[in-house]
Amino acid sequence: MEVIWAPWRLSYIKEATKGENRDGCFICKAVNESPEKDAENLLLHKGKYSLVILNRYPYNTGHLMVCPVRHTGDFTSLRKEELEEIDETLKKVLKVLKRAFNPEGFNIGLNLGKVSGGSVDTHIHYHVVPRWLGDTNFMPVISGVKVIPQSLSETYSILKEFWDRLDD
Numbered sequence: 001m002e003v004i005w006a007p008w009r010l011s012y013i014k015e016a017t018k019g020e021n022r023d024g025c026f027i028c029k030a031v032n033e034s035p036e037k038d039a040e041n042l043l044l045h046k047g048k049y050s051l052v053i054l055n056r057y058p059y060n061t062g063h064l065m066v067c068p069v070r071h072t073g074d075f076t077s078l079r080k081e082e083l084e085e086i087d088e089t090l091k092k093v094l095k096v097l098k099r100a101f102n103p104e105g106f107n108i109g110l111n112l113g114k115v116s117g118g119s120v121d122t123h124i125h126y127h128v129v130p131r132w133l134g135d136t137n138f139m140p141v142i143s144g145v146k147v148i149p150q151s152l153s154e155t156y157s158i159l160k161e162f163w164d165r166l167d168d
């Protein structure tokens, strides 16, 4: 994967290294807060065993994460029912992103452990990054600091709408 210029990720890495336990975990925080805060927390979906949350410091528009609800950084501890639901949720995520933003491809991946490049290694999360031809070139254009929060809430409402309509 090409290196995408994403300077706002620096503050993410600084913030994320504080979250060593469940209390400091932004994923658990999003799940445990009231549903009224879902938009603020960028929580798109919470199932029984899996959840979907938008990445606050995205590599690309629509960059989101699929995680187990359970706080664990140990992939080998995931149970069958957790893995099955995560897979189903991943499928749903791809459908929703495809309908909402029509990407030409996706990067899907896990970083396990800090040494792999994962800045949050205490709560497993699959990164799903939609890709468009030439997107590495347009990233610097939209990387202005003020643009990010606004485009994130916009991205959230678009994806939320498509997510809720998926079963239609």
Ligand SMILES: [Zn+2]
Pocket (backbone or CB within 6 Å): 022, 025, 026, 027, 028, 029, 070, 071, 072, 122, 123
């Ligand atoms: Zn957690």
